[in-house]
Amino acid sequence: MNALFARHALLPEGWQGDVLIEWDARGNLTRVAPGARPPIGVARADYVVPGMVNLHSHAFQRALGGLTEKAGDGPDSFWTWRDLMYRFAAHITPEQIEAIAAQLFSECLRHGYTALCEFHYIQHDPAGSPYARPAEMAERVAAAGQQAGIGLTLLPVLYSHGGFGAQPLTPEQARFRTDVDTVLRIVEALEPLRGGQLEVGAAPHSLRAAGVDQIHELMVALPKERPLHIHIAEQQREVQQSLDFSGRRPVDYLFDEVMIDARWCLVHATHLNAGEVAQLAASGAVAGLCPTTEANLGDGLFPLGDYLAAGGRWGIGSDSHVSHSPVEELRWLEYGQRLFKQRRNIAATPTRRDVALNLWQDALSGGAQAAGRPVGALAPGRRADLLVLDAAHPNLDGVGDTDVLGRLVFCGNDNLVRDVLAGGRWVVQGGRHMAQEAIGRRYRQAIQQLREV
Numbered sequence: 266m267n268a269l270f271a272r273h274a275l276l277p278e279g280w281q282g283d284v285l286i287e288w289d290a291r292g293n294l295t296r297v298a299p300g301a302r303p304p305i306g307v308a309r310a311d312y313v314v315p316g317m318v319n320l321h322s323h324a325f326q327r328a329l330g331g332l333t334e335k336a337g338d339g340p341d342s343f344w345t346w347r348d349l350m351y352r353f354a355a356h357i358t359p360e361q362i363e364a365i366a367a368q369l370f371s372e373c374l375r376h377g378y379t380a381l382c383e384f385h386y387i388q389h390d391p392a393g394s395p396y397a398r399p400a401e402m403a404e405r406v407a408a409a410g411q412q413a414g415i416g417l418t419l420l421p422v423l424y425s426h427g428g429f430g431a432q433p434l435t436p437e438q439a440r441f442r443t444d445v446d447t448v449l450r451i452v453e454a455l456e457p458l459r460g461g462q463l464e465v466g467a468a469p470h471s472l473r474a475a476g477v478d479q480i481h482e483l484m485v486a487l488p489k490e491r492p493l494h495i496h497i498a499e500q501q502r503e504v505q506q507s508l509d510f511s512g513r514r515p516v517d518y519l520f521d522e523v524m525i526d527a528r529w530c531l532v533h534a535t536h537l538n539a540g541e542v543a544q545l546a547a548s549g550a551v552a553g554l555c556p557t558t559e560a561n562l563g564d565g566l567f568p569l570g571d572y573l574a575a576g577g578r579w580g581i582g583s584d585s586h587v588s589h590s591p592v593e594e595l596r597w598l599e600y601g602q603r604l605f606k607q608r609r610n611i612a613a614t615p616t617r618r619d620v621a622l623n624l625w626q627d628a629l630s631g632g633a634q635a636a637g638r639p640v641g642a643l644a645p646g647r648r649a650d651l652l653v654l655d656a657a658h659p660n661l662d663g664v665g666d667t668d669v670l671g672r673l674v675f676c677g678n679d680n681l682v683r684d685v686l687a688g689g690r691w692v693v694q695g696g697r698h699m700a701q702e703a704i705g706r707r708y709r710q711a712i713q714q715l716r717e718v
Contacts, residue, residue, distance in 0.1 A: 267649075267689060270303035271313035273666055274643055275625065282666070286313070288649035292461050292689030297643050312661065312669055314625065316379025316650035316687060317591035318632025318641045321494070321532050321553045321582025323384055324366035324406060328712055329353050330587050343500050343562040351437035355391055356718045361711040362387065363405035368708035369586055370413035371698040376590040376680055379650035379687040380416035380632070380640045382582070384468050384494060384532070386424050386441045388451065393439030399447070400454035407458050412700060414692035416461075416648060418636045420468040420494050421451040423475045423483055429510035431476060441470075445482045452487065461648070462688055464638045466492035472507060472515055477522035484523065492528055492637035494553065495519070498541075499533035499564050516541040525550050530635035532582070535565045542568055546577030551631045556597035558584035569602050570611050580631030595624045595674050621670035653684035655696075 268287045274297070285304065287296040303309050333349050357365070366383075373381060387402050389395055398404065403421055410417035424441040427434045434442055443451075448467055455465045467487050469475035472495075475483075484493060498504055498515040507515040516537055519525060527549035534545060534552045545552060554567055562585075572579065581594040588594065599620060602611035612623045633641030640648045654661065658681055660672045673681055685693035692699050 266307070268304070268307045269313065269651075269653075269686075270300060270307045270309050272309070272311045273313070273669060275314045275622075275670065284643075286643060286649075286651065288686075288689045290689070292649050293639075294643065294645050294647050294649050296645060310653045310684075311656035312654035313643075314652050314654065314670070314673070315629055315641060315643045316652055316685065317377050317625075317628060318580060318636050319373055319378040319381040319582050319591070320530060320551070320580040320632045320635040321384055321555055321584050322369070322381050323386070323585060324369050324409070325354060325357055325362050325387060326350065326584075327369040327372075327586040328365045328715065329585070341563075342502075343564060344502065346562055348437075351435075353715075354387055354440060355437065356715060357387065358714075359396070359401050359405045361714060362402060363409045364704075364707040364711035366406050366409035367412045367704045369589070370410055370415040371701060371704050372589040373583065374413060374415055374685050374687060375682065375693050375696065375698055376592070377652050377682045377685070378415070378583075378589070378591055379652075379685060380418070380636055380638065380648070381410075382418040382420060382492070382494065382530075382636050383410075384420050384422060386422035386468075386470060388421070388443055388447070389440045391440060393442060398454070400451040403451055403455060404458075407455065407463055411462065412704065414462075414687050414690055414699065416463075416636070416638065416640055416650065416688055418464045418466060418492060418638060419455060420466050420492070421448050421455075423448050423467065423469040423479060425479060426474050426476065428473050429506050441474075445479055445486065448483060449486055464492070464636065466494070466637055468494040471496040471503075472519060473503065477519070480523050489528075490637065492530065492635060494530040494532055494635065497531045497534050498536045499559075501536055501565070504536050514538065514541060516545060520544055520548070527551075527634060528637070530580075533559065533564065533567075535559060535567050537568055539571070542571050542577070543575050546572055546575035549578065551635045552577060552579040553582055553635060554579055554594075554598060555582045555584035556594050556601060557588040558586075560597060560601070561585065561587045566601050566605050569598065570606065573612065573614070578631045578634065579627060580635050581628045590680070591628070592674055595621075595628060599624060619667065619670070621674040622667075624674060625670055649686055649689040651686045652682050653686075654681045655683040
C-alpha cells in the first residue's frame with residue numbers, strides 16, 4: 266500500500282489533525298481520511314502540506330539569474346533586461362535547454378513546487394528556422410520534466426509580432442516566431458506525451474506579440490478543457506502602448522475582443538484600474554502573480570487587496586527564476602502589499618484571518634486551475650503531490666497546529682521542505698533530489714558551453 270500517516274495535514278477546510286493519506290500506482294490520491302493511529306507498516310510524518318503549483322515559468326531563464334544586475338548607461342527597466350535576455354536566448358541548443366530545465370525543475374521540487382506551467386517560446390534554431398521536428402524544443406522541456414519528476418503543463422507560445430499593430434519581429438525574436446498553425450502543430454506533436462505527468466495548453470505571448478484575431482482563432486481551435494495563458498499589463502509602457510494603439514488599456518482591450526473565462530490565466534496583470542480589477546475577478550480567470558520577478562524587473566505591485574475583495578482567483582509563478590521557492594513568492598506578495606498599504610495582514614479577511622493559510626490555499630487553488638489539471642490539494646482524485654516538512658528544524662519547535670504554515674511562510678530563509686512526493690513518486694528525500702548529481706552535472710556542462718559562445 267502506498268500510504269503515509271501525517272500528524273497534521275492541510276486540507277481544503279483547514280488543519281485537521283492526524284490523517285491517513287493513500288495513493289495508487291498511477292500517482293493519484295485515493296484516500297485522505299482522519300485517523301487516530303498509524304496502520305502497521307505505514308510511515309509517519311509530522312507535518313505534511315500539499316505541493317505548490319508554479320503557474321508561470323520560462324525555464325531557460327534559470328541560466329540567466331544574477332547575470333543582469335549591473336547598471337547600464339541609462340535607466341534600467343524590464344525593457345533593457347529584455348534585450349539582455351534576447352542575446353542569451355539566441356545561443357541555447359535543444360540539449361542545453363533540456364539540461365537547464367531539468368536543473369530548474371529539480372530545484373523547484375526541492376523547495377516545494379510539485380507542478381509547473383512552462384510558458385515555452387523558444388521554438389526554432391538560432392537562425393529562426395524550424396527544427397526537423399518542429400516541437401523539438403518543447404519535447405526537450407517535457408523530457409526534463411520527466412527526468413526531474415515534476416508535473417508539467419506545457420504552453421507553446423503564439424508569438425507573431427514585435428509590437429502592437431502587427432509590427433515586424435526583430436532579428437532577436439526570430440527563434441520565437443509562430444503563427445496559429447505552428448502552435449497547433451506543436452500541440453499535436455506533444456499529444457502522445459499527455460498523461461498523468463503532462464498536460465498541454467497554449468499561450469498567446471501578449472497583446473504585443475499576437476493579434477486579437479489570432480488569439481480568438483487559437484482559443485477556438487484548442488480543445489476546450491485546455492488552459493490558455495497570456496502576459497498582460499506587466500509594465501506601464503505596455504499599458505501606454507495599448508492605449509495608443511487601441512484606445513483601451515490591455516485588460517479592457519482583451520476582454521472587449523476575446524471571451525475570457527476560467528480556462529485563462531492572465532500573467533502579471535500588474536497595472537489594473539478599478540474596472541479591470543472587477544472585470545478580471547468576475548471572469549473566473551486566474552491572475553498569475555510572480556512577485557520575485559516583478560520586483561527584480563521593477564514592474565510594480567498587483568492590487569491584491571482590491572482583487573481579493575472582489576473575489577478574484579490567483580496563483581504564483583517563478584517566471585525568470587531569480588527564486589525557486591513558493592515561500593519566497595508568497596512572502597514577497599504579502600510584504601509588498603504591506604509596504605504599499607502601510608499596514609499588516611493584507612491577505613486576511615473578516616472570515617479568513619490566517620494570512621499564511623489563506624496564501625497557501627488560494628495559490629494552490631488558482632495554480633491548479635491555471636495548470637488545467639487536478640493538482641494542488643490533498644484530496645481523493647488529485648495527484649499525489651505533498652511536502653513533508655522538517656519537523657526537527659528549530660522553526661517548527663513547539664508550534665501549535667495552526668502555526669506551522671505561519672512559520673513556513675514568514676519565519677527565516679531555511680528551506681523547511683524535507684521530502685517531496687510528486688505524482689505518487691518520492692522525488693526528494695532528506696532535502697536531496699533523486700537525480701541531483703546527474704542533473705547538476707549536465708547543467709554545469711551546458712552553462713560552460715554557453716559561456717564559451
